[in-house]
Amino acid sequence: MSWPEHGAMNEALQEKLQTNRRDVIDFSVNTNPYGAPPYLLDKMKEWLSSIFTYPDPKQTKLKKEIAKHLGVTEEEVLPGNGGAELIYATARLFTNQTVLLIEPTFTEYRLALTANHARVKSYVTTEETMWQWTVEDLEKVAKDVDAIWFCHPNNPTGTTISPNTLDSFLTFCYEKNMTVVVDEAFFDFQVTPFSFLPYVKKDYPLLVLRSMTKMFAIPGLRIGYMFGQRSLIQQIQSFLPAWNVNSLGEKAIVTLLQEQNFVNDTAKRIHVERERVHSEIEKLGTFHVFPSAVNFYLLRHVDNRDVEPLLRFLAQEGIHARHTYHFPRLEGRYLRFAVKTRKENEQLLDVLSRWN
Known part of the structure; x- marks a missing residue:
């Protein structure tokens, strides 16, 4: 039996x-790890009657609310049935074109691109550079490339690139007329995130996906939703069916866009707990934990040994970690852990302390 393709x-x-x-x-x-806003389940019950009527096929109100939240025009946003739908719709833009993926990263990008007959090139970051890349790195491999696609903050490494590097990178792509696709599924878990919005307003060939x-x-x-250059958004819209976001989803998006305090509070709480857990794991002397800006992190043995025995031991002790066998260059030598509640993290620390 093969390894599961995803977590959960x-x-x-x-x-x-x-x-x-x-x-x-x-x-x-x-x-x-702290769950949804406490009122959301009651709201969902209130909204149930909406399932008996069709949602707006043009998503007029929904687009207006997202655009207002972002400070862009309605023509520059597109709601979706989760991030995965938008990933596959975006990949259709690049049929018979060449796309550079910055890896290791979420495996669905490559699957979506190959399913749509795109040619995929790869630039692979490594532990030696702490999963970082530079514009000079990409310039060497981006010849004859139509687009560059990456995740920021990156999954599974949890890393971010400096604002100065991102600014230079976007300018480089603009000058070379290369489309940039950025998946920001974990954008709001950062305490101080980098914003790509100014580049959309300057009409860069940019697409940003958010879950x-x-x-x-x-x-x-x-x-989820995406935003970007108007002409690109219009093309992707044509790939999607009418009513792709259901009535409950529409109402949830409009409501949750107003929850900035909830988002900020969550990001701060996770930051504190992540740093505490990292410190406690490092004290064990058995593992190396990699810095992360979001709600998950990578771990490996200090001696770089195979982690499958650890993965099995954890499972026997009631702890499931995310394997990395599907990620280029990670190839199972690391495990990814989510930042959970303090109680759950204490259980993880206890199990790790008993591993040798």
């Missing part, structure tokens, strides 16, 4: 590792 696949991971625990804490899931399911801990609802 408990049954598949148990089958692969031949374990059978019901009381599992799933550290492979990187949604908000709302991570921060608000509602992955089953499938809501």
Whole structure:
């Protein structure tokens, strides 16, 4: 049996590792550990009657609210049925074109591009550079490339690139007439995030994808949006079916866009807990933890040994981690852990302390 393709696949991971625990804490899931805003479930009950009518196929109100939130025009935004739908729709832009992926990163980008007959080139960052890249690095490999696609902050490394580098990078792509696609699924988990909005307003060939399911801990609802250059957004809109966002999803997006205080509070709480957990793990002397700007982080043995025995031990102890066998250059030598609640993190620390 192959390794599960994603996190949050408990049954598949148990089958692969031949374990059978019901009381599992799933550290492979990187949604908000504190849950959704407390009122949201009651709101969903209030909104239930909306499922008996069609949502607006033109998404007029929804686009207006997203545009207002971002400070862009309605023609520069596009709601979606979760980030995955927008990833695959965006990939259709590049049929028979060449796209440079900055990896290791979320594996669905490559799958979406190849499914749409794009040619995929790869630039792979490494531990030696702390998963960082420079404009000079990309200039060497970006010849005859139509687009560059990356995740920021990156999944699974949790890393960000400096604002100065991003500014130079976007200018470089603009001068070379290369489209830039940025997935910001974990944008709002940063305490001080870099904003790509000014470049959209300057009409750069830029597309930015955002998921709302991570921060608000509602992955089953499938809501997200993207923004970018008007002409590119219009093309992607033509690839999507009418009514692609359901009535409950529409109402949830409009409501949750107003929750900036919730977002800010979550980012601060996770920052404090992440740094505490990192410090405690490093004290064990068995593992190396990599810096992260978001709600997950990478870990490996200090001696760089295979982590499959650790992954199995954790599962036997009721802890699921995210393997990295599908990520280029990571290839299973690292595990990714979500930042959970303090109680759950203490259980992880206890199990790690008993590993040798």
